[in-house]
Structure formats: C-alpha cells, structure tokens
Amino acid sequence: MNWTAILLTLKLAALTSVILLVVSLPMAYWLTSSRRRWKFLVEAVVALPLVLPPTVLGFYVLIAIGPKSPIGQWYEAVVGHPLLFTFEGLLLASVLYSLPFAVQPFAAAFSAVDGPLIEASWTLGVSRLMTFFRVTIPLSMAGLVTGVVLSFAHTMGEFGVILMVGGNIEGVTRTVSIDLYDEVQAMNYAAAGQTALFLLVVSFLMLAVVYAVNRRFWSLWPMK
Amino acid sequence: MADEMTAAFEKTYPGGPTIDGTLRLPVGRSHGLVLFGPSGSGKTTVLRCLAGLERPTSGRILFAGETWFDADAGIHASPQVRKIGYLCQDYALFPHLTVQENIAYGLRGGDRGERDAVMRELICLLQLDGLEARRPAQLSGGQQQRVALARALARRPRLLLLDEPLSALDAPTREHVRGALRRLLRSQGIPAICVTHDRDEALALADEVAVMERGRVREIGLPERVLFQPSGPDMVSEPTTSRGGT
Numbered sequence: 305m306n307w308t309a310i311l312l313t314l315k316l317a318a319l320t321s322v323i324l325l326v327v328s329l330p331m332a333y334w335l336t337s338s339r340r341r342w343k344f345l346v347e348a349v350v351a352l353p354l355v356l357p358p359t360v361l362g363f364y365v366l367i368a369i370g371p372k373s374p375i376g377q378w379y380e381a382v383v384g385h386p387l388l389f390t391f392e393g394l395l396l397a398s399v400l401y402s403l404p405f406a407v408q409p410f411a412a413a414f415s416a417v418d419g420p421l422i423e424a425s426w427t428l429g430v431s432r433l434m435t436f437f438r439v440t441i442p443l444s445m446a447g448l449v450t451g452v453v454l455s456f457a458h459t460m461g462e463f464g465v466i467l468m469v470g471g472n473i474e475g476v477t478r479t480v481s482i483d484l485y486d487e488v489q490a491m492n493y494a495a496a497g498q499t500a501l502f503l504l505v506v507s508f509l510m511l512a513v514v515y516a517v518n519r520r521f522w523s524l525w526p527m528k
Numbered sequence: 529m530a531d532e533m534t535a536a537f538e539k540t541y542p543g544g545p546t547i548d549g550t551l552r553l554p555v556g557r558s559h560g561l562v563l564f565g566p567s568g569s570g571k572t573t574v575l576r577c578l579a580g581l582e583r584p585t586s587g588r589i590l591f592a593g594e595t596w597f598d599a600d601a602g603i604h605a606s607p608q609v610r611k612i613g614y615l616c617q618d619y620a621l622f623p624h625l626t627v628q629e630n631i632a633y634g635l636r637g638g639d640r641g642e643r644d645a646v647m648r649e650l651i652c653l654l655q656l657d658g659l660e661a662r663r664p665a666q667l668s669g670g671q672q673q674r675v676a677l678a679r680a681l682a683r684r685p686r687l688l689l690l691d692e693p694l695s696a697l698d699a700p701t702r703e704h705v706r707g708a709l710r711r712l713l714r715s716q717g718i719p720a721i722c723v724t725h726d727r728d729e730a731l732a733l734a735d736e737v738a739v740m741e742r743g744r745v746r747e748i749g750l751p752e753r754v755l756f757q758p759s760g761p762d763m764v765s766e767p768t769t770s771r772g773g774t
Contacts, residue, residue, distance in 0.1 A: 418620065420616050420618060420620040421620050421622060423579075423581050423607070423614075423616070423620070424614070424616065424620035424622075424679075425622075425633070426580075426581070426606070426607040426608055427579055427580075427581070427607045427608075427610075427612060427613070427614035427680075428633055428634030428679065428680075428683065429608050429609075429611065429634050429683060430608065430633070430634065430636075431608060438633075439622060442624045443623070443624060
C-alpha cells in the first residue's frame with residue numbers, strides 16, 4: 305500500500321472535517337433560524353455538490369483558483385506560490401465538495417432541538433449566542449458527529465474533484481483513490497486490491513459510527 | 529404609574545385572529561392575575577408577548593416605568609433583559625443538565641457564595657433535596673414542575689409568567705401542587721400572571737381573574753365575582769395530559 309497517499313488522504317480528510325465543522329456550524333444555524341424568503345437559494349447552493357458531477361465542481365474550482373483568476377493571483381501574491389495543484393487548493397476543493405455532508409446533518413440536528421428549550425434559555429437571561437453553545441450544541445451532538453464523520457468519509461473517497469484541482473503529484477495531491485486508479489492503470493491488481501480494501505473498511509467503520517450514534521446504540525446524552 | 533405594569537397591545541396573525549392584550553398589574557409585591565379562558569382564546573399569545581417571545585403588532589407594554597414594547601417608537605426589549613420568570617406548559621427543562629445545573633442555569637457571574645445560597649434556599653423551598661444530581665428524565669411530572677419553578681425563581685424575577693403550570697400533571701398531583709404553588713407565589717412577593725382554562729386552578733392561584741374570549745379580555749375582577757356570577761364564563765375543567773405524580 306502507498307502509505308504516503310494514505311497519510312496525505314487522512315490529513316486532507318481531517319483538515320476538511322475541522323474546517324467544515326467551523327464553517328458549517330454558523331451556516332447551519334442561519335439556515336435553521338433565518339426567516340429570509342431567499343433562504344431556499346442558499347440551501348440549493350449548499351446542496352449542489354450532492355447532485356453535480358465532481359468533474360463539474362472540479363472544473364469550476366480549477367477556473368476559480370487558476371493562475372489567471374483573481375483568487376489565484378491574489379493567493380500567489382500573498383503566499384508566493386500558486387494555489388492550483390497544491391495541497392491547499394485540494395483542501396479548498398474538498399471543503400466545497402463536502403459542504404452539504406456537514407451542513408445538512410447539522411441543520412437537521414439544530415431543527416430537532418425543541419423551541420421551548422431555546423426560549424426557556426432566553427427568558428433566563430442567556431444571550432442567543434450562549435444559548436447556542438449551552439443548549440443547541442449539546443443537544444445536537446449526534447447530528448454534529450454524523451456531519452463530521454460523513455465529511456471525513458466523503459473526503460477519503462474523493463476522486464473527480466481531486467484529479468481536476470490537484471492533479472496527481474506524489475506526496476502533495478495523490479490521494480488514496482487516485483493511487484488506486486494508478487495501480488489499476490498499471491495492471492497492478494494486488495496493490496489496487498489492498499488499497500480498495502483499506503477504503504472499504506474505513507468507509508464501513510465511518511458509517512457504522514454514524515448509524516450507531518443515530519440509532520442510539522450508545523447515547524451521548526440521556527434521552528428526555 | 530411606576531409601580532405597575534400596563535399592557536395595551538394587539539397581535540395580529542395574517543389571516544388569523546387579532547389578540548388584544550390590555551392588562552394592568554401591580555408590581556413589586558405578590559399579586560396573582562389569572563388569564564382564564566378556553567383554548568384558542570389568545571391567553572398564551574398574551575403571555576408570550578409579555579415575555580418578549582413574540583412581538584406584538586401594535587401598542588405598548590410598560591413595566592414599572594420601563595418600556596418593554598412600543599410599536600411607534602420601534603422598541604422591543606428582548607426576553608433576556610426583561611428579567612422575568614417564564615414557565616411553559618411542558619416546563620422545558622434542559623434534558624442534558626442535572627436538576628442542580630437546570631436551577632443554576634440563569635445564575636452566572638456575581639458572588640459564588642451568594643449563588644450557592646440561592647440554590648440551597650430554592651432546593652429546600654421546593655423540596656428538591658436528594659434530587660440535585662438527577663436529570664429531568666428521571667423525575668416525575670410534579671418534580672419536574674418544581675424544578676422548573678425553582679429555575680424560574682433563581683434569578684429573582686420581577687414578574688412570573690406561568691403558562692398552564694399544572695396541566696402536565698395528573699389530577700391527584702395537580703390537587704396537591706395547586707396549594708403549594710399558591711403559597712410559594714405569595715411567599716416570594718413576586719407578581720405573577722398565570723394562564724389556565726381550569727376553574728379550580730384559577731380560583732386557587734388568582735387575586736384577580738381576567739376572562740379571555742375570542743382574543744379579548746372580556747371581564748376582569750375578583751375570582752369569586754368573575755367565576756361564579758350567573759353570566760360568568762361557562763368553562764369546565766378539561767382533562768389534561770397525565771405525566772405521573774410527585
């Protein structure tokens with residue numbers, strides 16, 4: 305097995321999950337609490353990666369962060385190297401690609417928190433922000449775990465977006481799924497089989513965690 | 529007058545009824561005003577507007593000289609700054625916190641010793657000794673109601689708003705808790721507005737009863753006069769959800 309690719313993929317998945325946790329919490333909160341009429345447009349944009357072919361998303365990210373784009377030029381001016389075909393570029397694309405896998409479980413969990421609990425907190429003098437941290441977050445733990453785990457697992461298995469945005473550079477952008485593709489192209493089925501099995505086992509374990517949390521095989525908090 | 533609350537507001541729902549909340553309540557001392565009326569008469573809406581959980585469409589709410597709501601001036605004080613105690617029908621206890629943590633939830637900042645003293649006093653007053661480490665799911669309906677009351681009282685609220693405070697209890701427990709709640713409200717010296725459709729509950733808790741019908745206060749006065757006059761409200765004690773006893 306290509307351990308360089310495995311470690312790179314784990315690093316990418318872990319960083320993507322952490323960034324998505326930070327970015328998706330306020331986004332999901334806004335989606336569940338906002339009464340804006342145009343909210344459905346934001347919901348549709350967030351959900352786009354679920355239905356778009358990864359190559360389409362990858363193509364637009366490629367154009368958006370390419371050396372001729374304003375973002376690409378700005379990044380190069382600040383950091384000193386281009387964003388395209390780098391780990392950072394890959395990370396950006398992964399965050400966009402896995403966004404709905406974090407936002408949607410978070411939003412579903414926030415919606416499931418009883419309104420009277422939130423209102424009780426407000427009438428006890430606790431601000432909206434602190435109510436979010438002291439009531440909404442603890443009562444949404446199962447949804448938060450689901451979102452983080454799904455983001456991690458989804459990033460582990462990325463292929464199209466990575467190929468478009470990151471290319472196939474050993475130690476920089478060659479992830480497990482790209483490595484598997486390379487092995488098959490080289491007719492090296494034994495190595496491909498090991499990599500595929502690794503991805504299968506990791507994905508299974510991730511999904512087992514999600515289902516265990518949601519079916520309350522162990523409960524994060526005593527139920528009401 | 530500075531030592532009273534005056535509310536004169538309307539809440540209109542698109543395509544729905546208009547709720548008129550015109551009330552006056554002495555504050556700074558114990559006084560129980562019961563909003564009495566059938567389901568759908570607008571009692572809970574009035575209570576939620578007073579709590580700041582809903583924004584009236586028009587009018588004003590003044591509390592001891594403080595403006596809580598003024599539609600013309602665009603003022604709407606949030607529930608956080610009104611310093612009220614609000615008890616909703618299902619008590620809304622935080623399921624992930626223990627009894628002690630629930631009661632202390634609104635107590636932040638200030639002297640720790642003082643906070644502990646308030647906690648001890650409320651746990652003793654509401655007979656919650658020995659239950660401090662339990663979570664709401666491990667309590668009976670009556671115990672949950674007492675915890676919710678303790679939590680509401682912990683911040684020394686200026687006004688208590690109680691929405692059907694006994695409706696989640698079974699009949700024998702309700703009977704038992706009714707008198708205790710009355711004594712508690714008296715002893716705390718806090719004005720309270722209580723919503724109910726139960727005549728016995730209204731009689732037990734009220735110094736004054738406001739009868740609501742179709743979104744308006746039809747009559748306001750002493751409980752005996754309002755509830756027992758021949759033209760009085762034809763209300764029955766509706767059966768309520770049973771939740772287990774104390």
